Amino acid sequence: MGDMKSNEILFSYKKCLEIGLTKSIVTPLISLEEEELKRKLQENKKLIEVFRKCVNKVRAQLKKRYIFLLVDSEGYLLDVLCNRKIYKDITDLGIKRGTSFKEESCGTNAISLAMKLKQPIYLKPEEHYCDIFKQWYCIATPFYIDNQIVGYLDISIIEHNMADEMMGFIDLLVYKIVNEYKREMGLESQEDLEKLTDKQIEIIKKCAKGYTELAISMELGLKPSTVKYHKKEIIKKLRVKNFQQAIAKAIKLNLID
Known part of the structure; x- marks a missing residue:
């Protein structure tokens, strides 16, 4: 150098x-x-x-x-x-x-x-x-x-x-x-962010399809409180303000369809 x-x-x-x-x-x-x-x-x-x-x-x-x-x-x-x-x-x-x-x-x-x-x-x-x-x-x-x-x-x-x-x-x-x-x-890639777990990706996919928290908890065998916890973690990891923004960002990052 x-x-x-x-x-x-x-x-x-x-x-x-x-x-x-x-x-x-x-x-x-x-x-x-x-x-x-x-x-x-x-x-x-x-x-x-x-x-x-x-x-x-x-x-x-x-x-x-x-x-x-x-x-x-x-x-x-x-x-x-x-x-x-x-x-x-x-x-x-x-x-x-x-x-x-x-x-x-x-x-x-x-x-x-x-x-x-x-x-x-x-x-x-x-x-x-x-x-x-x-x-x-x-x-x-x-x-x-x-x-x-x-x-x-x-x-x-x-x-x-x-x-x-x-x-x-x-x-x-x-x-x-x-x-x-x-x-x-809004230029972050998934590599720039804290990784979502497989469970969190499943939750955000179902939320994007319109599933309620209760329906997600029954489908994935989780407590409703656990679903709420994961949603908060998703918002934090994707660095957004609410879950609608989280869904939009997950789509942009090709995490979900």
């Missing part, structure tokens, strides 16, 4: 030189127009909501002043979470919603390399190409949903070395964001 990263950094430097990108630029060169940015934000509304929800739960636990960046699959910044002073500082650098993190916009950076390699990348200040990020420690990693990248998460800190535990922390945070996003979008 180290050699691959080093080679990709060198290739990226070469590309930056070929396109005539000046190292001394102090602000990204490419940003979305207002209308295009509005469209992007609307398209990624749910991802942004989940990003904010998950990151805000963990930010208070971090002593240092970390910056959390959410970027779409094309490298455009969708959202930033950090304290107010840092937010003002990075906004003054031209880093705001709609900013592009592609090489042609701001040189070699963790996000541009994560986009190339489709895997987590950690960059130290000296490994960045442009002066914009010469004090930044950054780690960026993709969000995979069903083998498709829907965006990238970057955690950065300025003028402080990044703590080693952040490498594991970003994996955990991405895991939480991906699972919450899949749940919100």
Whole structure:
């Protein structure tokens, strides 16, 4: 992985030189127009909501002043979470919603390399190409949903070395964001959920056919209270609010016809 990263950094430097990108630029060169940015934000509304929800739960636990960046699959910044002073500082650098993190916009950076390699990348200040990020420690990693990248998460800190535990922390945070996003979008597969038992699948099948709890208990040789218990467990395992939603989700997951 180290050699691959080093080679990709060198290739990226070469590309930056070929396109005539000046190292001394102090602000990204490419940003979305207002209308295009509005469209992007609307398209990624749910991802942004989940990003904010998950990151805000963990930010208070971090002593240092970390910056959390959410970027779409094309490298455009969708959202930033950090304290107010840092937010003002990075906004003054031209880093705001709609900013592009592609090489042609701001040189070699963790996000541009994560986009190339489709895997987590950690960059130290000296490994960045442009002066914009010469004090930044950054780690960026993709969000995979069903083998498709829907965006990238970057955690950065300025003028402080990044703590080693952040490498594991970003994996955990991405895991939480991906699972919450899949749940919100109804994209979960049975592998993502706690497995239903054979008995619970039988119960949900019969409920889908209109059987009453009493009829199910007689058919399966269970107490009515046991049927009620299994129905509550089914709702919990499928992460839904009621049994009608459980039936709909079971059909979607091909658990029942």
